[in-house]
Amino acid sequence: MTQSLTVRMPRVRIARENVRSSAPAKKSARAAVSIGVPVASFVVAILAWYAVTYLILAPERRFLLPAPHRVLTQSLADWSHLGPMLEALAVTARVTAFGFVIAVLFGLAVGILMNQARWIERAVYPYAVVLQVIPILAIVPLIGLWFGYGMVARIIVCVMIAAFPIITNTHFGLQSVDRGLHELFTLGRASKVQRLVKLEMRAALPAIMAGIRTAAGLVVVGAIIGDMFFAKGQPGIGTLLDVYRSRLQSEDLIAAIAIASAFGIAVFSLFGILSRALVGNWHASGARS
Numbered sequence: 001m002t003q004s005l006t007v008r009m010p011r012v013r014i015a016r017e018n019v020r021s022s023a024p025a026k027k028s029a030r031a032a033v034s035i036g037v038p039v040a041s042f043v044v045a046i047l048a049w050y051a052v053t054y055l056i057l058a059p060e061r062r063f064l065l066p067a068p069h070r071v072l073t074q075s076l077a078d079w080s081h082l083g084p085m086l087e088a089l090a091v092t093a094r095v096t097a098f099g100f101v102i103a104v105l106f107g108l109a110v111g112i113l114m115n116q117a118r119w120i121e122r123a124v125y126p127y128a129v130v131l132q133v134i135p136i137l138a139i140v141p142l143i144g145l146w147f148g149y150g151m152v153a154r155i156i157v158c159v160m161i162a163a164f165p166i167i168t169n170t171h172f173g174l175q176s177v178d179r180g181l182h183e184l185f186t187l188g189r190a191s192k193v194q195r196l197v198k199l200e201m202r203a204a205l206p207a208i209m210a211g212i213r214t215a216a217g218l219v220v221v222g223a224i225i226g227d228m229f230f231a232k233g234q235p236g237i238g239t240l241l242d243v244y245r246s247r248l249q250s251e252d253l254i255a256a257i258a259i260a261s262a263f264g265i266a267v268f269s270l271f272g273i274l275s276r277a278l279v280g281n282w283h284a285s286g287a288r289s
Contacts (some may be wrong), residue, residue: 037172054169081251085256091237099162111170116192146229154223213275217267
């Protein structure tokens with residue numbers, strides 16, 4: 001018996017050492033894959049872009065999709081072209097910020113009210129659905145007629161597009177709190193405010209942050225749409241997109257699209273990081289992959 005134990009113990013130690021030594025290799029392999037796959041897909045996309053420009057499009061039609069190096073040299077690398085785009089992006093960013101803050105406050109308030117009483121949910125939820133499904137372009141003339149064609153109208157478009165996921169996720173998160181925890185708070189004679197702040201809001205935080213993260217991507221879309229249709233005042237990046245389209249400035253159009261896309265990705269990623277930081281590791285949505 002003792003001999004078998006003495007034989008097995010070194011094997012167990014060797015196995016543990018092998019696992020420990022292989023852990024850094026696995027991490028480096030995962031890091032290489034996480035970096036290599038996006039880089040490879042980007043290279044493939046650029047090659048496909050070149051193929052379409054030079055192999056599919058006729059020379060007289062290449063202005064429809066100029067080559068990547070032309071977009072870089074004639075637009076992004078030229079400050080006379082890039083400067084106005086960045087100034088317009090700053091205007092769009094301000095509209096995005098105001099619209100997002102209002103959408104979050106409005107969405108949280110409506111979601112909480114819907115959770116407080118069934119009759120409030122029945123009265124409010126249909127209008128929240130209408131807010132989501134109504135084509136925003138169909139009511140743009142009405143928004144302009146009521147609120148003008150400046151910043152206020154752009155912010156309203158942002159709120160209309162971004163509020164619904166916050167409302168639904170907040171309501172869903174508050175409704176999904178464990179019933180046993182509710183009974184525990186009932187035994188402790190907690191007030192409605194205490195129950196909301198200390199139990200429901202904390203338990204619903206993953207769902208709320210998921211809705212806010214979704215709204216963070218949508219609000220950028222709303223800001224760009226508002227720029228396109230409400231051009232009064234300082235032009236946003238959406239205004240420039242419409243101008244470049246009408247003038248057939250393909251290099252500037254693609255460059256502006258790239259800048260707007262990078263801005264949207266940055267906003268969405270920022271709130272993804274914030275969501276993981278607030279939720280933490282106690283919920284699957286806050287765990288780092």
